[in-house]
Amino acid sequence: MSQRSRQIPEATVARLPVYLRSLAELVDEKTSTVSSERLAEMAGVNAAKVRKDLSYLGSYGTRGVGYDVEYLLFQMSRELGLTHDWPVAIVGAGNLGSALANYGGFTQRGFPVVAMFDSDRQKVDNLIHGVRVFHTDDLASTASKLGVGIGVIATPASAAQDAADKLVAGGVGSILNFAPTVISVPEGVSLRKVDLALELQILSFYQEHRESSE
Amino acid sequence: MSQRSRQIPEATVARLPVYLRSLAELVDEKTSTVSSERLAEMAGVNAAKVRKDLSYLGSYGTRGVGYDVEYLLFQMSRELGLTHDWPVAIVGAGNLGSALANYGGFTQRGFPVVAMFDSDRQKVDNLIHGVRVFHTDDLASTASKLGVGIGVIATPASAAQDAADKLVAGGVGSILNFAPTVISVPEGVSLRKVDLALELQILSFYQEHRESSE
DNA sequence: GTGATCTTGTGAATACAAGCACTAGCGTCG
DNA sequence: CGACGCTAGTGCTTGTATTCACAAGATCAC
Ligand SMILES: NC(=O)c1ccc[n+]([C@@H]2O[C@H](COP(=O)([O-])OP(=O)(O)OC[C@H]3O[C@@H](n4cnc5c(N)ncnc54)[C@H](O)[C@@H]3O)[C@@H](O)[C@H]2O)c1
Ligand SMILES: NC(=O)c1ccc[n+]([C@@H]2O[C@H](COP(=O)([O-])OP(=O)(O)OC[C@H]3O[C@@H](n4cnc5c(N)ncnc54)[C@H](O)[C@@H]3O)[C@@H](O)[C@H]2O)c1
Numbered sequence: 001m002s003q004r005s006r007q008i009p010e011a012t013v014a015r016l017p018v019y020l021r022s023l024a025e026l027v028d029e030k031t032s033t034v035s036s037e038r039l040a041e042m043a044g045v046n047a048a049k050v051r052k053d054l055s056y057l058g059s060y061g062t063r064g065v066g067y068d069v070e071y072l073l074f075q076m077s078r079e080l081g082l083t084h085d086w087p088v089a090i091v092g093a094g095n096l097g098s099a100l101a102n103y104g105g106f107t108q109r110g111f112p113v114v115a116m117f118d119s120d121r122q123k124v125d126n127l128i129h130g131v132r133v134f135h136t137d138d139l140a141s142t143a144s145k146l147g148v149g150i151g152v153i154a155t156p157a158s159a160a161q162d163a164a165d166k167l168v169a170g171g172v173g174s175i176l177n178f179a180p181t182v183i184s185v186p187e188g189v190s191l192r193k194v195d196l197a198l199e200l201q202i203l204s205f206y207q208e209h210r211e212s213s214e
Numbered sequence: 215m216s217q218r219s220r221q222i223p224e225a226t227v228a229r230l231p232v233y234l235r236s237l238a239e240l241v242d243e244k245t246s247t248v249s250s251e252r253l254a255e256m257a258g259v260n261a262a263k264v265r266k267d268l269s270y271l272g273s274y275g276t277r278g279v280g281y282d283v284e285y286l287l288f289q290m291s292r293e294l295g296l297t298h299d300w301p302v303a304i305v306g307a308g309n310l311g312s313a314l315a316n317y318g319g320f321t322q323r324g325f326p327v328v329a330m331f332d333s334d335r336q337k338v339d340n341l342i343h344g345v346r347v348f349h350t351d352d353l354a355s356t357a358s359k360l361g362v363g364i365g366v367i368a369t370p371a372s373a374a375q376d377a378a379d380k381l382v383a384g385g386v387g388s389i390l391n392f393a394p395t396v397i398s399v400p401e402g403v404s405l406r407k408v409d410l411a412l413e414l415q416i417l418s419f420y421q422e423h424r425e426s427s428e
Numbered sequence: 429g430t431g432a433t434c435t436t437g438t439g440a441a442t443a444c445a446a447g448c449a450c451t452a453g454c455g456t457c458g
Numbered sequence: 459c460g461a462c463g464c465t466a467g468t469g470c471t472t473g474t475a476t477t478c479a480c481a482a483g484a485t486c487a488c
Contacts (some may be wrong), residue, residue: 012473017394017415035435044396048477055437063436064484080415081422088414099313100410105394112413150417173424174417176410180235181318182258190420192413196314196390199406200302200325201294203233203364203388206404208295210387210439225445249465261446261465269467277466278454 008079012053016080018043019050025071035066077128085110089148091163091174092155093118093126093133096178102129114146117166119159136166143170150174156183164191226267229293232257235263236273237287249280303386303422306369306376307340307347309331310392314368316343328360331380333373350380357384362375364388371395378405 022042024209026034036054040047054060054067057079061067077083088106090097093116100106101113116133118124124135134142143151143166151167153160155177160179174190177183180198185191236256240248250268254261260271267283268274271293275281286387291297302320304311307330314320315327330347332338338349348356357365357380365381367374367389374393381389390395394412 009475013419014412014416016419017409017412020415022396037435042396043273046477048479049475051436052438053237053477056428059437061436062484063482064434064486066435079419081418082415086418086421088412095313095316099309102309105411106414109411109414111411111418126329150414167390174421176413176417181231182236184258188424190417190424192417194408194410195231195414196408197319197323197325198228198231199390200300200320200323200364201234202228203294203390203404203406204295204300204324205227205230205293207300207363207388208293210402210404223445250467251465260447262449262468265466266446266468273467275466276454277452278456280465344455351480 008056012056015045015049015053016076018045019053020073020076020080020082023069023076026069027073032069033066034069034072036061036190039067048108082110085112085150087112087114087147088142088150088152089113089115089117089139089146090131090152090154090157091117091139091167092153092179093120093123093128093138094154097152097154098128100152101131114148115142117142117163119155136163139163139166140170143167143172148172150176153177153179153183155179185195222270223296226270229257229263229267230290231257233267234287234290234294234296237283237290240283241287246283246285247280248283250275253281296324299326300363301326301328301361302364302366303305303327303329303331303357303360303381304345304366304368305331305350305353305365306373306393307334307337307342308368311366311368314366315345315391325364328362329356331356331377333369350377353377353380354384357381357386362386364390367391367393367397369393406427 019039022039036050039048040050057075060072060075088111088200090100090113097116101116106113113131116128116131117136117139118133119136123133126133151172153163155163157179160177160181161183164175164185168185168189175185177193180195236253250264251261254264271289274286274289302325304314304327311330317332320327327345330342330345331350331353332347333339333350337347340347362384365386367377369377371393374391374395375397376398378389378397382399382403391397391407394409
């Protein structure tokens with residue numbers, strides 16, 4: 001019984017960070033307890049969902065009172081694996097890659113960018129916001145040596161699968177893909193994507209359908 | 215019966231752009247027909263799902279043969295509302311906003327950036343990649359005048375709700391939010407978000423849980 | 429203490445999505 | 459021209475997520 005195998009649903013996992021941010025705001029404004037209703041309002045979901053989501057973490061609330069903000073924040077950070085840093089590597093030192101490296105929000109939230117990689121030798125050994133650019137030939141070995149946990153792909157679409165393969169070879173277990181293409185990774189590696197064109201097209205769909213029914 | 219009210223499920227809508235991209239690749243390589251299986255492989259989903267998704271658009275396939283690539287591409291573009299451009303406005307002319315404006319991928323896919331807005335008077339009247347920056351005081355009127363359909367929020371989190379309100383006031387029906395905060399919009403306005411920190415935290419969760427069970 | 433009032437935690441109901449497995453229709457080959 | 463192979467379309471099953479609604483526990487006032 002060493003393993004608490006209470007399996008947390010995917011949809012819940014995706015909401016935990018939103019609650020986390022809300023809790024951080026509450027700490028800032030020195031609120032010590034919060035009800036599921038208040039939290040729901042802040043996170044933009046309904047209260048029953050908040051309670052069910054939080055119940056997967058354990059029974060950290062108090063009936064009649066609510067949740068202790070700091071305690072819940074701590075438990076949630078622990079569950080999300082945010083009690084320690086996750087070194088991040090960015091593949092592709094172009095516009096997007098540089099913008100991401102320059103963005104302080106990463107390091108600040110426990111995701112320090114420890115290396116960048118590019119296939120363009122002109123860019124190798126450059127420093128971008130203090131982060132050194134390595135050649136992609138050395139990706140696997142360097143990522144492995146630096147203990148990179150999360151890889152960010154910011155290459156053109158055509159190079160994305162290759163970048164993913166190299167990251168996996170370097171022992172990276174999680175990949176965030178910004179290139180507008182589907183990439184595949186072996187089982188046991190997490191993959192998420194951020195695709196602007198896709199988001200805009202989804203918006204376009206709903207807008208089109210709304211307008212045509214007016 | 216002027217309205218074909220075949221309601222397309224949200225999950226399907228979110229996949230259509232992925233199919234669309236696959237179809238565009240097939241056109242490039244001069245493939246004229248494609249089976250659900252091939253398309254499924256390209257889009258990274260299973261074949262039954264492809265068939266069901268496409269069936270919401272109509273019966274555009276031919277049994278025993280597959281789908282005509284160009285015809286399906288056209289029908290899907292039409293359904294997604296991509297047969298005409300959607301003017302986009304970006305609020306927040308900082309690092310992210312400028313990067314987005316500089317990125318050609320938008321205009322190229324039918325989402326021309328027609329205006330940017332910022333509250334910083336230093337930035338007003340600047341041209342960023344040929345796009346003029348307006349003051350946020352004029353947001354609603356300018357957006358309305360330019361017929362902006364989609365608004366992109368790239369301001370600090372604290373200004374995001376205000377930006378959304380102004381966009382809505384300007385008649386913008388769809389909003390893509392990059393600020394790491396929950397914003398609310400009136401019914402009838404579509405809202406999607408892109409949140410990097412959130413994505414990283416989700417990856418962190420799975421990585422943490424994988425490692426602890428090894 | 430007892431009753432009134434909160435608010436959590438959760439079983440049960442409902443809604444939504446995924447996937448299987450079969451049927452129907454097209455094309456081709458013998 | 460009939461049989462066979464291929465592939466779209468879809469009813470049905472299964473799984474997952476959301477939401478409701480209420481019992482159980484906590485606090486407070488008196
Ligand atoms: N810039 C944006 O605002 C933006 C927005 C949305 C999506 N994207 C996507 O992000 C990706 C990067 O965009 P960008 O604007 O930074 O492009 P970019 O051309 O500025 O940068 C791409 C970088 O990747 C490098 N590269 C090429 N092949 C490589 C390989 N095999 N291995 C490693 N590095 C390689 C290039 O040398 C270059 O430095 C693209 O897929 C783009 O579609 C960008
Ligand atoms: N830069 C990145 O790589 C990155 C990555 C992820 C998320 N983000 C998020 O995107 C947002 C913008 O990031 P950034 O790096 O561009 O920040 P930034 O500070 O460079 O730019 C913010 C811009 O918004 C403007 N602004 C401030 N208040 C405003 C208001 N009320 N109305 C209109 N404009 C206003 C500022 O003048 C500034 O030009 C932030 O919320 C950030 O968290 C950025």
